[in-house]
Amino acid sequence: MEFDLISRIRQRAASRGDVVLGIGDDAALLQPTPGMQLAVSMDTLNSGVHFPETTAPADIGWKALAVNLSDLAAMGASPAWCTLSLSLPSPDAAFVDGFLDGFLALAQQHDVALVGGDTTRGPLSVCVAVHGLVAGGQALRRDGAREGDEVWVTGTLGDAAAALDAMLAGAVSDRALRARLDRPTPRVEAGRALVGLAHACIDVSDGLLADLGHVCSASGVGARIELDALPASPSLARFAAPVRRPWQAGGGDDYELCFTAPPAARDAVAEALEAVAVRASRIGTITAGSGVVAIDAQGKPWQPPRRGFAHFA
């Protein structure tokens, strides 16, 4: 534990009304809202595994919180508090300052209070735990998809994977694509807007096919995806379809929401997402059976040439 670094963090951390005691004691004290359930998620990012070693400290800070907020978004929960454990090879105040620039900018956007954690010596690694609130019984889960549901995805897919592939190939990636890799946008407002409308939801972190596969196995259903329906950003649309499809269908790190909803809710879903200024596309349907099938323009099943970005790959 490095007390100078901790006091540096403590000085910059904002609070909120339900934080009884923040950074500085053995534990934070928090006052949950009566009637609300707590959604808790924790993710670690290791240097060279979850972000390139050349990533700017502010981008590491942003992403470490973003991937966790994305988990809360996928549950339809409102973010409230987070804790941060930062392992650094040496007590590098400049790194911590940069890291906090990104981390706290995103925290402020979503009114998340940083309430505790630690700093330790070790290889560069960031572990964040986030806590959100959601009304009892209202959380979006993976296990609610039903046969006949339509499958939707927010935003666009494949940008982050395209940027990563460019970087791994030693090429300079398009600035817009790289921003999707380094500074993903957690779809917090979209997730909240889908409460009461979506049957199931997940965030796309391992790749669309893999993540939708998790929804299908949790729900005991299958899915059929139309490849041509997968949304692409203007930057990605410049690539020919056979090039960009593996990124869109198999690439991870987009942190969009993939969700299912009954056809009768189609207009309500569109309106709810429009109200929070998030674009969404219908990309397929939930079927009986199991597994995810991707169908090309000729109606033939399509297999990605590589699997989604997997840690431990």
Added chain:
Amino acid sequence: MEFDLISRIRQRAASRGDVVLGIGDDAALLQPTPGMQLAVSMDTLNSGVHFPETTAPADIGWKALAVNLSDLAAMGASPAWCTLSLSLPSPDAAFVDGFLDGFLALAQQHDVALVGGDTTRGPLSVCVAVHGLVAGGQALRRDGAREGDEVWVTGTLGDAAAALDAMLAGAVSDRALRARLDRPTPRVEAGRALVGLAHACIDVSDGLLADLGHVCSASGVGARIELDALPASPSLARFAAPVRRPWQAGGGDDYELCFTAPPAARDAVAEALEAVAVRASRIGTITAGSGVVAIDAQGKPWQPPRRGFAHFA
């Protein structure tokens, strides 16, 4: 994320009645008890920094949860849920099984449900977040010590530091001492018993003098400690006083509770701790001013020849 390892963890994780949704979705869903506040703490253990690289997987698992439960103990909170993020150089199922043996044995003792987290590739590192419950306004804090309070410590001090020093010197440490280093006992029941009695509390992780110093600076007071009053285990008592004192006063990793209480509460404290079978010793008093002074048998101020075990040291 390694799905085989996660399913291995999921299969063995116990639940509790207030866990709405455990491992397997984007976030866990938990139902806080009405009227209770949430105490949240998070600590990371890195291999070679917070535990020797030769530590058995089961001991790493035990210790990773123990140091976090110790933080809840210091707040007087009752442990409820935890999340675990495990970084491993390779997806080593045997390591995970051993790790869980220790981790889950301690979790079971304190009825803590493991509800989420992740496994990732990276240098061996364990991050745990724990969540406890404590009645509103009842938590033990660092900032409540008052002039005239007596300073107490549970159990005995210095065993873990003695074992660490022996190990670092290449010697075989006494088995009882080594057990204190590898399998610390979080004083959860003692912390709970002190609610309403203690004015301030902290767990001894950085060393008694350092940790009591945190209490003093948070409370705006000083403290005077009688060196001869520091409790020693039978194994440690075999060492001459000048040898064992630095371990007792400055060594970390004991995870005993150091707390302050008014003299009028002396009998009540003794009875409350006796009821949970935890020994405690009065070791000094809270004074006006600031800083911690340790006094030897001749009434002279004593300085430790080395500082408490500090990460980033």
